[in-house]
Amino acid sequence: xxxxxxxxxxxxxxxxxxxxxxxxxxxxxxxxxxxxxxxxxxxxxxxxxxxxxxxxxxxxxxxxxxxxxxxxxxxxxxxxxxxxxxxxxxxxxxxxxxxxxxxxxxxxxxxxxxxxxxxxxxxxxxxxxxxxxxxxxxxxxxxxxxxxxxxxxxxxxxxxxxxxxxxxxxxxxxxxxxxxxxxxxxxxxxxxxxxxxxxxxxxxxxxxxxxxxxxxxxxxxxxxxxxxxxxxxxxxxxxxxxxxxxxxxxxxxxxxxxxxxxxxxxxxxxxxxxxxxxxxxxxxxxxxxxxxxxxxxxxxxxxxxxxxxxxxxxxxxxxxxxxxxxxxxxxxxxxxxxxxxxxxxxxxxxxxxxxxxxxxxxxxxxxxxxxxxxxxxxxxxxxxxxxxxxxxxxxxxxxxxxxxxxxxxxxxxxxxxxxxxxxxxxxxxxxxxxxxxxxxxxxxxxxxxxxxxxxxxxxxxxxxxxxxxxxxxxxxxxxxxxxxxxxxxxxxxxxxxxxxxxxxxxxxxxxxxxxxxxxxxxxxxxxxxxxxxxxxxxxxxxx
Ligand code: VG1
Ligand code: CO
Numbered sequence: 001x002x003x004x005x006x007x008x009x010x011x012x013x014x015x016x017x018x019x020x021x022x023x024x025x026x027x028x029x030x031x032x033x034x035x036x037x038x039x040x041x042x043x044x045x046x047x048x049x050x051x052x053x054x055x056x057x058x059x060x061x062x063x064x065x066x067x068x069x070x071x072x073x074x075x076x077x078x079x080x081x082x083x084x085x086x087x088x089x090x091x092x093x094x095x096x097x098x099x100x101x102x103x104x105x106x107x108x109x110x111x112x113x114x115x116x117x118x119x120x121x122x123x124x125x126x127x128x129x130x131x132x133x134x135x136x137x138x139x140x141x142x143x144x145x146x147x148x149x150x151x152x153x154x155x156x157x158x159x160x161x162x163x164x165x166x167x168x169x170x171x172x173x174x175x176x177x178x179x180x181x182x183x184x185x186x187x188x189x190x191x192x193x194x195x196x197x198x199x200x201x202x203x204x205x206x207x208x209x210x211x212x213x214x215x216x217x218x219x220x221x222x223x224x225x226x227x228x229x230x231x232x233x234x235x236x237x238x239x240x241x242x243x244x245x246x247x248x249x250x251x252x253x254x255x256x257x258x259x260x261x262x263x264x265x266x267x268x269x270x271x272x273x274x275x276x277x278x279x280x281x282x283x284x285x286x287x288x289x290x291x292x293x294x295x296x297x298x299x300x301x302x303x304x305x306x307x308x309x310x311x312x313x314x315x316x317x318x319x320x321x322x323x324x325x326x327x328x329x330x331x332x333x334x335x336x337x338x339x340x341x342x343x344x345x346x347x348x349x350x351x352x353x354x355x356x357x358x359x360x361x362x363x364x365x366x367x368x369x370x371x372x373x374x375x376x377x378x379x380x381x382x383x384x385x386x387x388x389x390x391x392x393x394x395x396x397x398x399x400x401x402x403x404x405x406x407x408x409x410x411x412x413x414x415x416x417x418x419x420x421x422x423x424x425x426x427x428x429x430x431x432x433x434x435x436x437x438x439x440x441x442x443x444x445x446x447x448x449x450x451x452x453x454x455x456x457x458x459x460x461x462x463x464x465x466x467x468x469x470x471x472x473x474x475x476x477x478x479x480x481x482x483x484x485x486x487x488x489x490x491x492x493x494x495x496x497x498x499x500x501x502x503x504x505x506x507x508x509x510x511x512x513x514x515x516x517x518x519x520x521x522x523x524x525x526x527x528x529x530x531x532x533x534x535x536x537x538x539x540x541x542x543x
Contacts, residue, residue, distance in 0.1 A: 001158040003076045008032040014147035016140040018345040018487035020126025022112045028123040039153035040146035049078040054098045056090020057110025058216040058279040059241035060117035075171035076154040085181040091216045091280030094185040096132035096373035111279035114251035118244030133350035133374025182223045192310030197390040202231045207270035211260040212239040215250035217276035252284035253543040276378035282366040283378040287396025295325030298362030302331040307391040319358040323482045323498040325410040343469035351461035408504040411516040415539035417495040425493035428533035444523045447475040478502045
């Protein structure tokens with residue numbers, strides 16, 4: 001076996017988006033495409049000699065081939081060790097956990113998360129740094145610059161490693177250790193939550209359904225829920241990861257997790273339902289005939305955090321992405337702790353968590369997490385809810401309704417217009433930007449605009465500035481409309497319109513969400529000219 005230097009030319013458009021580089025599988029299958037990006041990562045990192053790399057993916061189509069390629073490239077770059085998940089499988093939160101536990105220099109996650117998989121689906125790659133979190137913008141930008149001028153990459157010509165067998169082997173001088181995909185992660189969860197209380201809950205006949213959506217979290221959920229916590233066999237459905245996720249979007253929202261939603265709406269529904277996404281970092285929480293919005297989930301967990309042993313000392317602060325509802329801010333205020341508002345994408349939470357400024361973080365896109373790792377964490381959120389249900393003896397609906405009664409309710413919905421024409425989407429945003437200066441003080445429907453801007457974030461730890469992170473129109477009563485273009489899609493553009501209305505009065509806490517937001521929906525259409533630009537009368541997905 002020997003190390004080869006291979007000539008290559010750059011591919012356009014290898015700039016990571018909200019969460020890594022995502023393209024069609026067919027794009028990644030082009031010779032040198034993956035190698036160019038990985039070489040650019042290694043070049044950006046500099047000397048990897050003596051260091052450890054963590055490697056794994058969500059098991060989607062092309063995962064195993066990509067793992068073998070990256071192992072041979074890591075060996076050519078002198079890594080002392082690569083920890084790779086068995087079968088090439090590691091969830092995003094597990095990668096973060098393993099990086100931290102083993103003091104690795106970083107890790108590579110192979111996933112396009114909630115995007116569909118299979119030969120015609122999407123593939124993706126993301127680099128995480130030594131704190132276990134997604135590389136910050138400075139690093140992803142440097143990687144991108146490198147991909148633009150790349151001329152060669154280095155790779156060992158060694159034979160493929162057996163990824164199914166646990167244990168150690170070598171490529172060149174590099175030790176390759178195939179690790180149990182679940183063990184380190186499960187050990188961490190045990191430290192954070194009251195497993196005895198949750199075991200007792202299941203022992204008392206509590207019923208749950210966890211929908212793995214044929215994605216990566218199935219094995220984790222089975223090992224922890226059915227294995228360690230004694231939930232009955234069959235609690236986890238769609239628990240075997242498939243290369244095409246059974247043909248579905250592995251995206252845990254009421255539209256894509258329709259099977260779980262239907263189950264939870266039945267008269268004999270289980271007490272608790274949950275689902276996770278392609279790479280295991282998202283979570284959806286469902287009660288009996290009752291869906292919980294991710295923004296509310298964050299707020300409820302924050303308000304009750306001290307029930308879990310890992311959070312008994314209380315929270316240092318709460319961070320949410322800008323489009324996420326402000327329900328969590330009200331909890332932070334009541335607790336007398338700081339609330340942070342960051343751009344979309346988990347990479348913006350890393351500095352706050354490292355600096356001890358925030359303990360819990362969340363995004364409206366079914367992402368919740370804490371300082372236990374540096375990624376959002378689907379199963380963690382599910383275990384947190386289980387801990388809360390066990391400690392309180394209340395139902396999901398009761399917990400959320402009582403939360404609203406105490407803090408008020410932030411009605412919330414996201415309207416997505418998927419695969420619209422990119423130019424039209426950009427023009428819609430540009431035309432909104434032109435209007436920004438004159439919106440403040442204007443009457444829109446029954447609302448008066450308090451302020452309107454293009455969200456800009458200055459990181460309170462390193463001072464880095466991120467501009468144009470979403471257009472927000474904030475009304476004088478706190479209601480908001482936010483317009484943003486997605487940074488994770490692979491086809492055209494996706495326009496996201498986020499709608500939020502605060503309601504203090506419990507008499508009005510049980511309206512249908514779309515009805516409660518209807519006046520804001522009309523204003524969003526009027527101000528944004530959505531139908532005119534996109535040609536769509538309705539969103540493709542409403543969550
Ligand atoms: C979406 C979500 C964002 C999330 C990102 C990655 O990004 O809105 O909140 O962090 O996906 O999630 P965008 O740019 O498409 O709006 V995941 O589960 O793909 O790692
Ligand atoms: Co994900």
